Amino acid sequence: MKVVHSPLHARHDGGKELHRGELVPCFEMPSRADFILQALRREGFAVGGPREFPLESLLRVHDAGFVEFLRTAHAEWRAVGKEGFMLPSGFPARSLRRDHIPAGINGKMGYYAFDASTPIVEGTWDAALAAAHCALTAAAHVVEGERGAYALCRPPGHHAGHAVYGGYCFLNNAALAAQYLRDHGKKRVAVLDVDYHHGNGTQDIFWERSDVLFVSIHGTPETEYPYFLGYADERGAGEGEGYTRNFPLPRGTAWAEYVTALDAALDTVGGFAPDALVVSLGVDTYEGDPISAFKLETRHYPLMGERLARLGIPTVFVQEGGYAVEDLGSNVAGVLKGFLARG
Template identity: 85%
Template sequence: MKVAHSALHARHDGGKELHRGELVPCFEMPVRADYILKAVERAGFNVSEPRPFALESLLRVHDAHFVEFLRTAHEEWRAAGKEGFMLPSGFPARSLRRDHIPSGINGKMGYYAFDASTPIVEGTWEAAFAAAQCALTAAAWVAEGDKSAYALCRPPGHHAGYALYGGYCFLNNAALAAQYLRDHGFARVAVLDVDYHHGNGTQDIFWERSDVLFVSIHGSPETEYPYFLGYADERGEGAGEGYTRNFPLPRGTTWKEYGPTLSAAMDVIGGFSPDALVVSLGVDTYEGDPISSFKLATSHYPLIGQRLAELKLPTVFVQEGGYAVDDIGTNVAGVLEGFLSRR
């Protein structure tokens, strides 16, 4: 399996996040990708730099003004006399206007962000754009005939919406991969999100579309981030009605409950009859993850990969979360090796 990865991910480093009432160093850190890289190299995968894709490729799933904000945000921050990392301090919540984008950098930041746990630093744009190019490269490999490919993306992407960032995510790498496949001969694409946290951004992007099915297994928003999306009754709208399916699970979920839920999600995907699959691969479902509450063991990740292989679809894996850094590489490689063992 080919792997797309860029060392530029390390440019996104040094910020802090507001986590449960405290300003702390980010759980989403460069060493995450370093551990995964070592694991996939040990497994014998072929790691390559991503192809150069134009900025305009991002506009297939993101708003142009939003992309320009991300590209220039830290430059504007410095121009306003600020230093260090950026976090928003106000948001257009209920009863506040959402139809006007403020001209000042603090207002713009709050307009486009939905949390205070996703700092922007000087190198954030460079890292995020490189991650997007990794996803597009992996999708291109599959479009050109590879049966599967893996985008080792950092920062992750599934919380980033059409014009929204948060949850450590700036550009939606999985959505970009799915759209690339749609644009290159795959009429129907399924996105399966197995990250612990609901992929609210991917759901947002494909909410009104019937050509891309979005299916997510995640911690219940009753208690888990991002809290305000991911309920089972969210099923799409307009042409997209029925093409979003959520499987929220409670804290403490083990493989006993997770395995049948994965099978149910795969049944939904099979009923859609897609031409290709994109997997938002988060391994923060692991029992040792510091910010998540499922109880999957390392031995379960190859089983996930084996189950996904049963769909017999061209598949792009896109890296999302996973914050138990000592084990993240082993768990990611377990999914990929399990998948290949059944292909």
């Protein structure tokens, strides 16, 4: 399996996040990618860099004004005399206008963000663009005939919507991979999100489409981030009605309960009969994860990979969450090894 990675991920580093009411150092840190890379190299995976893609590739799933904001945000921040990391201080919530984008950087930041857990620093755009290119490159490998490919994306992407960022995510890497597959001959594509947190951004992007199925297994939004999407009754709209499926699970879910939801999700994917699959691979379902509350163990991740392989569908793996950094690489490698073991 080809692994795609860019060292530019390290340019997104620094700042703090507002986590459950406290300002703390970011859980999403450069060492996440480093631990994964080390583990994959120990297991003998070949690692290559991403290809370059035109900026227009991003516009297949993202709003042009949003992309331009991300590209220029930190320069605008510096232009008004600010330094360091950027966090928004106001949002267009209920009763406030959402039809006008403020001219000032503070207003624009709040307009495009949906939380204060996703700081922008000087190198954020470079890292986010490189992550997008990793996902697109992995999708290209699958289009070119690979059974599977893995994009070591950092920052992650599944919380980023058509025109919104948050949850450590700026560009939606999984959605970009899925769209690339669609644009290059795969008529039906499924996205399976196994991150602990609901992939609200991916759901947003494909909400009204029937050519891309979105399925997510995650912690219930009754208590878990992002709180306001991910309920079981969300099933898409218009042409996309029935092409979104959510499997929310309670805090404390262990493998015995999780695998039941996983098998139901895989049955849903199989019933769609996709030509390709994108897996949003978050391993923050791990029992040691500092910001999540499932109880999966390292020994369960190869079992997940084996189940994914049973579908017999060309698969792009896109890295999402996972914050127990010392065990992160072993858990990611476990999924990929399990997938390959099924032959």
